[in-house]
Amino acid sequence: MNIIFIFLAVLAAIVVWWLSQQRITAKPWLETGPIGDTGASSLPAAKIGLGVFLAIVGSLFALLLSAYSMRTEMGEWRPAPVPKLLWLNTGMLIASSGALQWAQIAARRGKMDAVRASLFAGGAFALAFLTGQLMAWRLLDAAGYYLTDNPAAAFFYLITGVHGLHLLGGLVALGRTMDRAWRAVTAGELRLSVELCAIYWHFLLLVWLVFFSLLLLTDPIESDSGVVAFICRIL
């Protein structure tokens, strides 16, 4: 359960910081009169909404990873190999995230051509990542690690599946942004949507990197079992 607690501790820190901005030691009964600053953020509501949504999705993945790491300590744990293809997929997801970051910068500079090109590249790399993940499933399956037989493989299918579904959902939002980009609105109107896509992509990349490193740590071939056992015990 340590992963979820680390995650909740980070959230708690954010909440404490936010509360500290809200003058919670004020004595409202003495403060009759107008107050100009209500403590609301100057960020757009959509961005705050995405932030809250990422906290929820983060909690979902933290719990899945917690369950995974708890399960590794229990009986009959048989690790599954990590397909080498995942390195390539990781590269694709990094490229996808990078392209959207570039789109965000281009949108800020008002270069619509660059925005369109990099949105397209981001989407293409994301599709390549998803295809790669499906192929990794086939590889594991062909190597005899079925969903039902091996706990490590089952967790792998589950977590990559949930991650992939979230990326698919992101692709819907990206598709709508691209649709607007091609309908030649100005870069200024597009800036917020592109920014939200980029933030979501970076977040899913982070989730993937955490899960991938956890996989590598428990990989029976790659690593020394003493270290694995140690790290699993901490997590």
Add this chain to the structure above:
Amino acid sequence: MVDVGTVEVIPPAEVEDVELYHPKSWVTKYVFCQDAKVIAIQYSITAISIGLVALVLSWLIRLQLAFPDTFSFITPSNYYQFITMHGMIMVIYLLTALFLGGFGNYLIPLMVGARDMVFPYVNMLSYWVYLLAVLVLVASFFAPGGPTGAGWTLYPPQAILAGTPGQDWGIILMLASLILFIIGFTMGGLNYVVTVLQGRTRGMTMMRLPLTVWGIFTATILALLAFPALFVASVMMLLDRVLGTSFFMPAIVQAGEHLKYGGGSPILFQHLFWFFGHPEVYIVALPAFGIVSDLISTHARKNIFGYRMMVWALVAIAVLSFIVWGHHMYISGMNPPFGFFFATSTLVIAIPTAIKVYNWVLTLWRGDIHLTVPMLFALGFIVTFVNGGITGLFLGNVIVDVPLSATMFVVAHFHMVMGIAPILVVFGGIYHWYPKITGRMWNEKLGQFHFWVTFLGAYLIYFPMHYLGFIGVPRRYYELGGTAFVPPSAATLNVFITAAALIVGAAQMVFFFNMIWSLLKGKLAGSNPWRATTLEWQTPQTPPGHGNWGKELPIVYRWAYDYSVPGASQDFLPQNQPPAKHMTEAAPS
């Protein structure tokens, strides 16, 4: 009182006026509607309707317990299906949906001075996904094999094995319904949180919010972080059941046959379930705390005692509720230091909770108490919550919990603290805000009758149940049979409890009759019948129109509890009343 200058200092439009969605047809106005007030009523009606199903199920449970071997239509399988669905519906589909989807949707935009939720379209989707979840749940009653009978905690491995009622379809529909509910709730919850963060009107700081909003706000954050645990558990169990994975399923030999499962961990499910399950108690309790604070302050014509402490206590309870889930698992074989940790963290929650109770009592102290129907329910809540909370101190200790855990004592405890107490607040809240929602008052006499039958009746049901627990009457059992340690008097007491339960259940019809009668014939309420300070009572129209505020958003000048302010001309000062006017009125000196 600090003089903070004149009214003109307010910077103009701190909050941008949003462009509202305007319904064009009857369908978009009343069915697929994006107005939070309509969504609130849709949520409430759906939740209360499914809650009535759960009420009938509780009657059937009680009938079986009082008169075993009498009803041919209650088989052991049916009995388990009834208790499972009763628990699940009451906790999740009624209380969670009603407090957050119902009260949250109606009150948050009005109380913070917004025109609507920040993402109205997502808010509308939230209700329709919730309705779908309820329909899937109802469908399981008609599926082959009936609904699941795994108990509301759905513990594996038995929840998905042959021999448990509803193993074919019931459990699949149950898990699918939970997954839908959580998706729907997330859409709504996102709205409640972001509206409180960003939708507040000019001058409405967080510390000027009514405690109702604080309660719903903290409960929503809890729910958004805790429901993913139930989501993960439901998805994994669904995979175990449908695709044959072994996330929660150990190697099992059933009827001499090795099942295909192996290596999974049932304890993992318990951790995930209760990681959601304990915060769930506070998801229901925190909105109740908030609403009760407002009811007491309004109907005692006195400012809430210790507003800051009330806010801090809400936050403290929310934080603590994430580190106590283990107290539901004392009997699943726990390392003693863990048991010690969970017992300690559980008992520590008594401190912020006690702060709240003291502050309610101190708010009443020398107040001008009006025993209106909402006030009666609020007072009933305080008594019941303290009562249920005290038995919680018993059960929080490992050594006391172990012998009592499988007995009726636990049933009595959580029905007091998590069933009756929040339901009393639901009633209090409905009686309080109904005049705003419909523009008409309730019939006072019928309301009082409803209160006394419900309140006293609930004690007649659950107080004796504690004694049944003490003598060891087990919970979950279809019938006691020839259990040697249970005296025959237990059966007599069971008949008494059942009679009380039937009467209390039937008395709820008075509530519904009153609701419909008042809608048609009730006295016109006017905009502010309780002479309350909070913004929802200051709307230009009653019931509030589309967009809530007419042309201009209100400007807030004071906190939510200016009741009986010395020197003021009336005993309440609405939040949007400028200080200058009040100062001149109050400045003869």
